[in-house]
Amino acid sequence: MEAQSTLQVFVNGDFVPAQQAFLHISDLAIQRGYGVFDFFKADKHKPLFLNDYLERFYNSASLMYLPVPYTKDELRQILQKLISLNNLEESGVKMILTGGYSENGFDPAAPNLIIQQQPLVLPSKEKVKKGISIITHEYLRDLPIVKSINYTTGIRLLHHMREQNAEEVLYFNSGIITEFPRCNFFIVTEDNTLVTPAHNILKGITRKNVMALAAKKYKVVERDITLQEVKQAKETFLTSTTKRILPIVKIDGEVIGTGKPGPITLELLQDLMALEQEVLAETVR
Structure with a gap:
């Protein structure tokens, strides 16, 4: 400070x-x-x-x-x-x-x-290598498309996260996944389709970039995702400005996929980092 x-x-x-x-x-x-x-x-x-x-x-x-x-x-x-x-x-x-x-x-x-x-300190290589654990909570933000300063629920839940050794809390509403307080959410299905929530979310800039990068190699879909579907996903990860892409390996204590960061998640992280370097190079010219 x-x-x-x-x-x-x-x-x-x-x-x-x-x-x-x-x-x-x-x-x-x-x-x-x-x-x-x-x-x-x-x-x-x-x-x-x-x-x-x-x-x-x-x-x-x-x-x-x-x-x-x-x-x-x-x-x-x-x-x-x-x-x-x-x-x-x-x-x-x-x-x-x-x-x-x-x-x-x-x-x-x-x-x-x-x-x-x-x-700014980005996530460590060790955190990316191991992946993170998250918990879920039923909540729907007011005006989700607005990046409001009101983070009351996310901050109030910090002690619950720490009690469960979780890094983030994923919101859902009536069984449908929405977003994290500060991040967007993706799953990879068994057929290697990337799916991200379509409604009641703030559309992140990193989310937008990841979708564009992924679409060059995989099918990308915006739609509702049920909480049950998340638990059965092949891979899950979050995206944000400060975290880029972080693999999620455990949700509410349940192991996701193999319990390790998935290959598609790690591949997209490398693609995103390469895109950032391309943009920097263009800015310098």
Whole structure:
């Protein structure tokens, strides 16, 4: 935390040290948990897949009736300046748009825009090699297509996860799988078809890239997936900006497939890492 306090943060038009970045208590993010955000990875000072993340950020803001105070081009310039100021080799950048300083603690006001950058540590080779365990929980987020700042349920379930030595919690609704608090979900069926939930999810950028990469080699389907089908899958894995692709080898204490990361999962991880390097190379030119 001490090292992060020396980083610069963008708050409503100004770049300030992190320890000087504050919002007033009347902000609806504090009063009611009202706001949206997005998060992307920067490697060698270059944002990855930024256009996709900005599109989703502006879409979330629109659906929550929060006007972004900058055009996309202006925001790109702000992001690049922040990345240059902090000079982190590998990092995560979070854009937060809040409900603003509300006079009555309920009605939105002019949104506040905060952008922060932090060092990023990706999953270790050992974790990828072993795979992870997850648990499930019945829950459906409000407005799943919006990347809201409300993570109450996911945070509340952290102690349940730790009690069961699980790394993530997978949501389902009426027996149908949806998503993780911060990740998307895939299964590989016996005929090597990749299936990912189609409804009541936030459509991740890594999910989009993995689907495109997988479609070059395998059949890819978006549809409902039952909880029972998950337990019978050949392989399962999650996708996210910060985790790329992580194999899942155990769900609710039940072993999935062989109990080891599957070959298709590991192959797609290599493909995704190669794609990231291609995008970086194109950005540098």
